[in-house]
Amino acid sequence: MSELSVQLYSVRDAFAADPDGTLRRLAAIGFTHVEPYGVVENAEALRAGLPASGLTAPTAHARLLGADQHAVFATAAELGIGLVIDPMVGPERWQDAADVASTADALNAAAKLAAEHGVRVGYHNHWWELESRIDGRGAFEVLAGQLDPAVALEVDTYWATAGGEDAPALLRRLGERVRAIHVKDGGLATDATGQVPAGQGSVPIAEVLEAAPDALRVVEFDAFDGDLFAAIAASHAFLAGAHR
Numbered sequence: 001m002s003e004l005s006v007q008l009y010s011v012r013d014a015f016a017a018d019p020d021g022t023l024r025r026l027a028a029i030g031f032t033h034v035e036p037y038g039v040v041e042n043a044e045a046l047r048a049g050l051p052a053s054g055l056t057a058p059t060a061h062a063r064l065l066g067a068d069q070h071a072v073f074a075t076a077a078e079l080g081i082g083l084v085i086d087p088m089v090g091p092e093r094w095q096d097a098a099d100v101a102s103t104a105d106a107l108n109a110a111a112k113l114a115a116e117h118g119v120r121v122g123y124h125n126h127w128w129e130l131e132s133r134i135d136g137r138g139a140f141e142v143l144a145g146q147l148d149p150a151v152a153l154e155v156d157t158y159w160a161t162a163g164g165e166d167a168p169a170l171l172r173r174l175g176e177r178v179r180a181i182h183v184k185d186g187g188l189a190t191d192a193t194g195q196v197p198a199g200q201g202s203v204p205i206a207e208v209l210e211a212a213p214d215a216l217r218v219v220e221f222d223a224f225d226g227d228l229f230a231a232i233a234a235s236h237a238f239l240a241g242a243h244r
Contacts, residue, residue: 004239005033005059006232007182007220012037014228019045023053029233030240035180035218037061039084040068043075056080059154059180059216061087064110064121065103073117083179084114085122085154094132094139104146111150122152122179127190130163130170138165144174154218156182157208162190168204171211180216181208183239192222197234209242 006026008015015022019042026034034055036046039062050057057079062072064086076084086107093099111121129140140160144153155178157167171178185201187194198205198219209217219235221228 003032003216004030004236005035005180005216005218006031006236007035007037007061007218008042009037009061010219010221010224010232011228015042015045020049020052023049023055025229026232027053027055029229029236031055031219031236033058033216035059035061035220036079036081037087039079039081040071040075043079046079050079059083059085059122059218061085061124063087065089065106069110069113073114073119076119077117081119083120083122083152083154085124085152085180086110087124088126089123091126091128091132094129097134097142100134100139100142101146104143107151108148111148115150120150120152122154123147124154124182125156125159125163127159127163130160130165138163138170141170141173144177147177149177152179153177154180154182155212155215156184156220157205158182158184158186158188158195158203158220161203162188168207168211171208171215176214178212178215180218181212182220183208183217183235184220184222185235193225195221195224197231197238199235199238205238206242209239 060081132139160167
């Protein structure tokens with residue numbers, strides 16, 4: 001069984017108001033890992049809060065392209081984060097092969113710098129990388145084919161499905177490049193409305209888990225209309241039960 005993590009962006013308002021209390025609430029649900037966002041911006045809260053709550057952060061999101069990468073990777077290494085994932089390159093950069101190649105080159109260069117800090121680089125998709133087709137292939141897979149093997153992928157299975165992709169088949173094609181997956185569910189609206197706990201929506205969660213057995217499972221909600229911590233706990237219970 002792959003251990004469970006949760007993306008702190010899901011609880012961004014609570015985390016901003018009370019980082020220590022938020023981390024303790026997530027640990028109480030049963031999580032052993034979290035996936036922070038804004039590594040440098042949140043470094044102080046994470047430095048104290050992670051060990052105090054018994055949590056670790058094997059992965060994190062941080063903008064890499066166009067950012068001070070030395071600062072990001074140095075902070076990640078200090079916090080014990082092994083994989084730093086660029087969360088988004090905008091839709092306009094996925095429409096032609098030259099732009100995708102440029103993004104691949106930039107991620108490959110970032111990976112070389114990250115290695116100097118003992119850290120790896122990854123990329124996380126939204127729906128547009130799957131929706132965009134280049135020579136009949138999804139732009140996300142075009143990117144994957146041009147990445148250095150040192151660059152990992154975090155597949156957001158909700159956004160992949162929303163982008164029109166068969167997420168389990170995508171995961172099987174990408175294979176061991178996928179080191180983490182975002183597990184979330186809902187009606188597949190690209191404005192993030194209608195998201196629900198894992199197993200209650202339109203994403204084929206069971207097939208997704210089977211297709212990426214070794215990937216870290218990261219629970220995420222972009223938005224939720226209700227008790228967010230209860231929804232996160234429901235996703236945790238579903239995923240824990242799926243591995244019994």
